[in-house]
Amino acid sequence: MSEPVQSGRSEISRPHALTEELRRLRRAAVVVAVAGALLCALGAFLSPAQFLRSYLIAFVFWLQIALGCLAFGLLGHVAGGGWGAVIRRPVEAAARTVGPMALLFVPIAIGLPYLYEWARPEAVAHDPIIAHKAPYLNVPFFVVRAAIYFAAWAGFAYGVSRMSLAQDRGVTEQSRHRLRRVSAVGLMVYCLTMTLASIDWLMSLSPHWYSTIYGVYVIGGQGVAALAFTVLVMLGLARHAPVSAVMRVQHFHDLGKMLLAFVMLWAYFAISQFLVIWSGNLPEDAPFFISRARGVWRFVSLALVLLHFALPFLLLLSRELKRNTRKLAMVAGLLLVMRWVDVYWLVTPTLSPDRLVFHWLDVAAFAAIGGVWLLLFARELTKRPLLPLADPLLQETTAHRQTAGHQETTDHV
16 A cells, blocks of 8 residues: 555556455355354254244344445445445445345244244234234234345345446446435335334334334444444455555545444434333333343443443544554454344343343354355455446545555554
């Protein structure tokens, strides 16, 4: 990144080559996925209920990165800006994993009665509240809705990515406006479908409980996960051409500012949900937080407050930290860990309110789905150039590097 810009410009025009890091990632992902799948198969035989609980947590965790990247890819086209052009290809690669991830949803669809009380006929027959919600919360309609969600997400992921790739042959004002309009519609569809999916997959674990802010809480968490993952990916890619010709400290600074904003947004949604429900003191609402404020669960709740918000918030206020990519990567890694804790916190107390349960299947399911997802991501990343070559926003970013980049040191990159 300290090379003259003239050589950097030649690097931009080179086709993307599969780096040794990506090859190692794919090999490791295969090994991890196979080992995790074998353990999951054993766990499904020994304890189907626990397997499905662990599987749901792992599935939601990895899917949130893909969906968050889909949202940021769409937002980049709507809002513009050099930050969107630089991260566009990795974000699009992550978003394109949504389609294959639909196949990994099949075990959840098959094992619904193990997870959801409303999927058991005896519960519908004896619980008037569940019976009242049965026209919406029933197995056939649940599966149909899930298929619609994945079709919409995959449709926009592949469609927008294809339109973006077509711009490599030349960006016209018409193509830019068309991509912006499609992306704007995609953002609205994403917010609507993700809100409904969060209700279906997570909130309905407690069919007596509801929250009107639950969907945006989950969406805020997806934004944190996607940005944290993007920071780590871009840090790895910035060591290689052609990204090394464009990526600089300022881009990581921008990503750090966005990460800070979404950490604050997630915390705002979380505390708003808590204050509204707690102040209302309604018997059908309060148990959600009561179960998470008792016993060992109170420490998990405190960990989310401290490590998902307070500490990252204080660290990301520092301009120096946001421009030090090693430190920024550590914060991003911490936030990814806490994103898993948050999903675990949403799912497990509902199914095991009296004790903290951490099962070996939690690790096995995380490895199985994570290995598959990382393999898909690495494969998609190698299919396209790592930069949108003809995008004027990218060219503006490179031109700015020519005038200011020589003043930046690379000690922190």
